Structures are given as C-alpha cells and as structure tokens.
Amino acid sequence: MEASHHLILLGSALVLLSIFAGVFSARFGAPLLLIFLGLGILAGEEGPGGILFRDFHAAYLIGSIALAIILFDGGLRTDPKDVRRALWPSLALATIGVIVTAAIVATAAALLFSTSWSRGLLIGAIVAPTDAAAVSALLHLRRLELRARIAAILEIESGINDPISVLLAVLLVNLLAAPAPLPASHIVALLAREIVGGTAFGLGGGYLLLALVNRLEATSGLYPILALAGGTALFGAAQTAGASGFLAAYLAGLILGSHRHRATQVINQAFDAFAWLSQIVLFLILGLLVKPSGLVPILGPSLVVAAVLMLAARPMAVVLCLLPFRYTAPEIAFISWVGLRGAVPIFLAIIPVLAALPDATMFFGVAFIVVLISLILQGWTVAAAARMFDLDVPPLQQASRLDIDLPGRLGDENTVAGYRVEARCRAASKTVEALPLPPTSSVLVVIRDGIARSAASAPPLAPGDYVLALARPQDLALLDRVFGPRPERSRADERGLLGEFAFDGTTALATIARLYDPAAAANGAATLAEFLASRFGGAPAVGDRTRFGAVELVVRDMQGDTITQVGVELEPAPVHPWRVWLQRFRPRRG
Template sequence: MEQVSTENLLLAGSTLLVAGVLAGKSSHRVGLPLLLIFLLTGMAFGTDGLGMQFSDIHTAQSIGMVALCVILFSGGMGTKISSIRLVVAPGLVLSTVGVLLTALFTGLFIWWLSGMSWTNIHFPLVVSLLLAATMSSTDSASVFGILGAHKTGLRHHLRPMLELESGSNDPMAYMLTIVLIEAATTDTSLSVGHVVGELLMQFGVGIAGGFLTGRLTVWLASVYRRLGGAASDSEDPAQAVAMTAILIVGCVFFSFAATTALGGNGYLAVYLCGITVGNGRVVGHRGIAKFIDGITWLAQIVVFLMLGLLVNPHEMLSVAAVSLLIGVFMIVVGRPLSVFCSLMPFRSVGRRSKLFVSWVGLRGAVPIIFATYPVAAHVEGASQIFNIVFFVTILSLLVQGTTVMAAARRLGLVERQEVSDDHFGVEIPDELPTSLHTLTLTEAHLANSDLLRDLELPQGSLVIMIRRGGRYIVPNGRRRLQPSDVLLIIRED
C-alpha cells in the first residue's frame, strides 16, 4: 500500500479548508446554513465527487470528539447565567426528558417501519431505538451558528432557552447511544435500574467535574497572571492573552479526559466548565473569547468537512425513501410531541413558543459523530444507521435551518433590538473600570436640541464614536445629530 506523504496530506487538507471557507462565504446569498455548505463541500471532494478518500471511522471519532469539546466549551463560555436564569428549568427538561422522549417516539416509529414488507430496513427494537438515540439531540453547532448569524431578538427568552438546550442535551443522547450499543452487541436485556444508575453516574460526576475544572481553570488563569511578580507587568499584553487562552484550551481537554476517566460525562463537564469560565473573572476575557471563537469555527469547519468526506452519497440512495419518512416524522411529529410533553408543566411557555422550539430541532455534526459509534462497535445494520442519520441531518438543515427566522416571524416571536452589541469593533482592556455601550437615537432624544453637547447622558459617560448609516464620524460638541444615529459611549463602572 502506497504511503501518503505529509506534503500530500497538507495539500489536500489546505485545499479542502480553503474551498470550504470560500464556499461558506456564499451561504447568505444562496440561503443555506453555513455549516451545511461545509458539509456539502466535503461531499463534493469525497469519493463520489473529486475522489478524495477518507473512511477511517476511528480517526473521525477522535477528530469529532476534539471538535465537540471545543464547540461545547465555546457555547458554555458564551452563556451568561443572568440570561438563562429564567429558562434553566425548561431548558434542562428539554435537554434530558425531551431527548429521551424524542428517542422513544422516533425509535418506535422506526421499529414500526422495519416491520413493513416494502421497506429495506429491518431493525429489531433495540437497534431502532439506537438509531433514534443518535439523532435525539439538537446540534449545538447548528443552533449557535444559525441563531448567532441573525441579530434579531426573540421574545419570551427563547434564544437562551434554545442555546441552553442545544449545549446541554448532547450528554443525554451520548449516554442513550452507548447504553443501546451495549444492549445491541451483548444480547443483554435493558435493565431500567442499570440505565438509571449509569445516567446518574454520568450526570453526577459530569456536573461535579465541570464546575470543579471550571473553577480550577479560572484559578490557573489568575495564577498565570501573578507568576513572576513585577516581571509580569512588562509582558506583552497580547502575548499574555494568547498564553492564557492556550492555558484555558488545555484545561478544556483536561476537563473532558479527567471526567470521563472518573466515569462521568465529559461532554457535560466541558459545557459546564465553559459556563463557569465565561461567568468568572478572567483577565483579558474579550481577547480570550475571540481566540476561542476562532478555534471553534475551525473545529466546526474541520468536522463538517471531514463528515462530508466520510459519507458515500451513492450509498444514501438505497435508504433515501425510508430516511425521508424518518426525517419528516422527527420534524413534524417526534420533536413537537416531545417538546409539548416536556414543557407541559411550564405554563409560562406559550403554545407559539413551543411550536418554535419544536421547529428549531436542528440536527448537525453531533448526530453524525454519534452514528459512527455503532459502525465502530460493529452493530448489525450500522452502515444503514450512518447513512440514514446523514440523510436526516441534511434534510433538517435544508428544511429547518433555512426557515428558523421565517418561523419566528410567522409566529410573532421576533423582537426588534434597538441596542447593538458590536461596539463598532472597539475594545478596551478588562482591567479598566469602564464599559462600552451603544445608543440608537430617536426623535425623543433630540427634542430639545440636535447638538451633541446638549445631549443628556448619565454622569461619567463620553461619546467616542458616531455611526450614521455606513459612515463613522468622530464626535465633537458642535456635531449635529440625527435620528437613527448610533452612539458608541464609554462609561465609568
């Protein structure tokens, strides 16, 4: 067998990465989710496209594991406790009970399909439930990516609820997948006590491990800043932020590995570690967040391109009909039924909100990664499971991913946000006792005078930039203001 040189690997990998990024630039123009573009790019370069060969399931699992750790940590780091406080209960119920019900309803439907003479799948009950379990969680990368691409707000705290659910429901789907693989490969019956015990162990150790490693990460970041005493004051600030960010990335993988070794759920630990770090006091937080955001995008691009290479599109044709039925059932019946059942105790969540949450049941990289586990475990029918999951993921991204905000508008859940949080790309050091804010002017603000010097602002506030349409204006006291001008204000804390 001819050995592939490092140079050829770098050539193929760099070409694929550049092609994916350039193709992704057109996502808004063609109306497709960005991550779907990366998936399709991988397929275009794969076996049935340009012929690039990749079929190593174990390597795919390892890459997927690393990418998922980064994605979940980033999602946790961007989750503010203040924003999810009101939706913690429904969000966690969706990420646990909702996932379980989705797997149960969809698994029973797949089992029913398997008994039909006209279908080409014949899965026993356990394997049917296994197939459903791999697809039972919403994909955090897809949800974060699609919601983050739209600056429009959502009513009733729906955005933090959906982000909390998508960031915390992968552990439940992972546990169900592992337990059902064990049942399918060892010919042992499922014991309710065994399953409950495993879940309690995984979640208990995962929660403890996540919070402990999160606190450890915050402490280590502060220790790094103090090392060297006065000598650290002369350290290049950019280098300090970069090194702190690298230290945090190391702690992310430590959190996953240590928690998994102790019998807990590493994915849950990583997400909770991210929440702890994101809400802790870490010097250079903004720079670190940008660094993490960059490697998160890299992780998402790599994993979607890799999964696109892994699939052979011609093999999906044999299961296209049944995959379409399963996908439509999940979108129209399975997900909505599980959402309405899960949120039944929460009367504050209205019917329109439940319908929207049902529609944002996006599948993505995580279900496909989980679908590689049956293949690696040599479960009977594993290749069909993988192809069905891949087909359903594409269907979900095409149908649901392209209509998320349209559904929100149709249900009357869109909320206009007058305040922008982009801060014009300006950053200030975290050490300074100041903060940046933006204010969009209205007629009421200019009722008495349109001069900047006459504008009433809180004490300790200073306008440092004005945005008018696509122009940026340096302010002075004699500057005349107009409605819809956006002011960038620095304020003493």
C-alpha cells in the same frame, strides 16, 4: 514526507473553500452547516475530490475534540440571565424530551427497517439532539432576533441535550454489544456516574480554570490557549473517569463565561474562531465519510424517519415538556419546528461503527439523511417560521464598543470600554458633564480627528468621536444605551411587534384597564412592570406579551431586569388565520 505536505495543502484548501462558500451562500440564506457538509461530500471518494477517507477512529477522535470545543464555546456565550430564565424548561427538553423523541422515532424505525425496538431506540437516540448554533446563525443572516426566552431555551437545550444524547447512545450501544443483558443496577450506576461525574468535573474544573485565568500573569495571547487546553483537558479527564466529558466541557464554559475576568474579551474573540474552525472541520470530516451510493437502499425509510422526527416526535416531546411551564401555543409550535439537527447525530452514528455492531453503517446512513433533510427543510424556513409565529423582535442596534482587558485586572474590578459615538445616540451633541452616566462611571478621554482630549476640555460630542470610559462591568449595558444608536421603532411598529402605544413601566395597571377595558380585573396597586414580571415568572424579556382584558401588553424595553416600557396592542387578533386555531390551545397564564 511529500504525502504530508499534500495533506496539509488539501486540508487548508478545504477549509478556505468552506469559508468562501459560506460567505457566498449567505446571500441565498443557505444554512452554513449544509454548505460545509456538502463540500465534504464533494471532496469524498464519490465526489469530484476523490478523497478516500474511511477511518472512523480518526473521525471519532477529531469529532470528539471539535464537539468539546463547540460545547465549551456554547457555555462560554450563554448569558447567566438566560440560564435563570429557561433552565428548567431546557432541562425538561434535554432529558425527558430526548427520551420521548427517541422512543417515538424508535417505534417508526423498528417497523421501517424491520429491526428490533432496541436498535430502533438507538436510531432515535442518535437523531434526537438539536443544534441551536445553526438556528442562531440563520436568524443572524436574516437580521432577525427571537424573543429572549425562546432563544434562551433553544440555546440551553442544545448545550445540555448533546451530552444526554451521547450518554444514551453509548448506553444503548453497550446494551446491544453485551453478550448478556446488563442488570438494571449497572445501568443506573452508569447513568449516575456519567451525569454526576460530568457535573462535578464541569463545575469544579470551570472554577479552577477561572482562578487560573485570574491569577496567572501571562501575555494576552496565552489566555485563549489556556482556556482551550483547560476545556479539552477537562473533557479528557471526565471521559477517562467514566463521566460525561461533553457535559463537563459545556458547564466549564458556562462557569468561565458567566464571570468577568482579566481575559474576557481575548478569550471570547479567540473562541469564536475556535468554534467556527471546529464546526468546519467536523462537517468536512463527516462529509468525507459519506458514500452517497450507500445511502440509496435506505433512502426511503430514512426519509420517513425524518418526517416522523420533525412532524411527530419533536412536537410531542415539546408539548409534553413545555405545557407545564405555560408556554403559548405559537411558542411551542415554533420550538417544535426549529429542532434543527446538526453534526452531533452524524457524530453519534460513528459509535455503533466503532463498536462493530451488525449492520452498523445503517445507523450512519440514517443519521446523515435525517440531518440533511433537517438542514434543508427546517434550516431554510427558520426565519419564515419566526415571522409566521410572531416570535421575532426587532434586532437591537448594538453600540460600537470595545472592552479593554487591563493587565492585572480581575473580573470584579472597573473596566475600560471604548465607544464610537453614533449619529443617533443620546450622547451626540452633549458635553461630557451632561451625559446621563451612572455615578460609578466616568469618561477618561475623548478622541476626535486623532487628537485625545481630557473629559474636562472636550467639546460637545459629535458622531465619529471615540470615548474611553471607566465603568463597573454591570454598568456597561447602561453605557451602551448612552453611546449606542437609539432604537428604530418604525420597523417594529409596522407589524405591531411591540405594541401600538407605549407606556412607562411604572404606569398603574388600573390606568390601562380604565383606558382600554374597564371590565378587566386589575390590582390598583400593581404597575405594568410588576404585572408583566409576575406573569413571566420574574424573568421577562423584550417581546414577551400577554392578554389583559381586550388588549395585549408587550414588554417593549428593559433596563437590566426591570421593565421600563410597555406596549399596548389594541387589536391583538392573530394575523394568520391558522393561528386562531392555535389560540384555542393556548395555556392560561397566572
């Protein structure tokens, strides 16, 4: 009994220490995942903590649950617009890209470790998956945002390639452990069952979970538990049926997150905590498993594997997968570099150990070193790379909004949102009647100095006031623009991120040609918004840019899916000399 109490104390202390260390490390821009992993090592048997933990079965169980929660949360937070914008290139990277990456790494690993190509391929499959959550966290620390379509492809690729990598690693372990070669028909059937079954469990379970959330009358605190239990139950059911539980968890989260429901806010807020706790526990457990002294014999070859992965395998896979989708050379170069590795490769390296493959700990050591190098080199340079390739956009200044989930309300009904009036917002100094609100929205109450006033009797709004508004879920973005701070253009214009001059999206393309480059071919009937939308496959995003004659057009602002403002860059020559070379390989659009 006393040992149990010590275990509880020790586990809680490690989690608390991880949080404190993460907050402190943010000042130096250190990757949080690297901090969590480092604390696990320090607490391990060869660190000051001296904890002896070699239970790979327990680590696999805990890791599976944690990874399922992380993937469910990733799907929950994926914007449906991002899916439409980047689904096919993300699918290409998560399937073809994983296979190409694994194959290139396999060749190097087989030579470096003097092993068979199949074992080298297992190493490649283990280190192939990326971690977009780490990239997002690092950019957030630097107060940077990527162009929407770049952020979308990184996020969706990471959500999909984790299940694909797990499937490939399990398949290769089965092939290596089988006493006789498996027939091709058996392999195809296994792949089909994993992918098709995982998709069916994810989509079907996601809609079932959505229906349960909307139909069950429960206290608000039970809805996150319902979603958590439902997501992990889907994972377990899919795995039991021989399908991909990780794919099912991601898709179920995607379905639940893409539909508003009666518990949208409480579930999202709770899963933010669930996902962080899962990340901390997962990295601590994986760090505890590591014996630094056991890494020394394979350190040299593993460093070369990491170099091949970052400098050859990942870039070649990205070029092969993204060129058909007309991504530019700077975009391809950036996506190639930020293929950050996280917990999944180390987790996958547990599978050969559990299968008792010969020299199985070698896979674990290689995966750990590759992840460590990736977090150090790529993790610390993500923000610099975004600036270097001019793929960052000014961070949007968010409105201070609190969505209120009303009891009994379903997702497609009007919602109540609370706003704090900001000093530099469009609503400041205006009366409620003068606010540019959608016709289906209305202000219910204005609160000033703790006193609530009806919309009719409220004075002109002032900074610090609180407003409760009734609106349709699809109109909340418009209300954000009314009550949120006006965007500061000066920081963006310092580097020409959004162009030197701004034009309305309805401006005729021929007007720009006449003003800046009469030789440029322009459809007289097309507007700037229509031209840019066609150039970006009907899914443009703020920060997207394309050449038009001698100038460059930049998507500067959007309202929903419509481009409302376009920037014009008069001298779009690359800032960095090396980008002149990159531009030679830039694919043409349109």
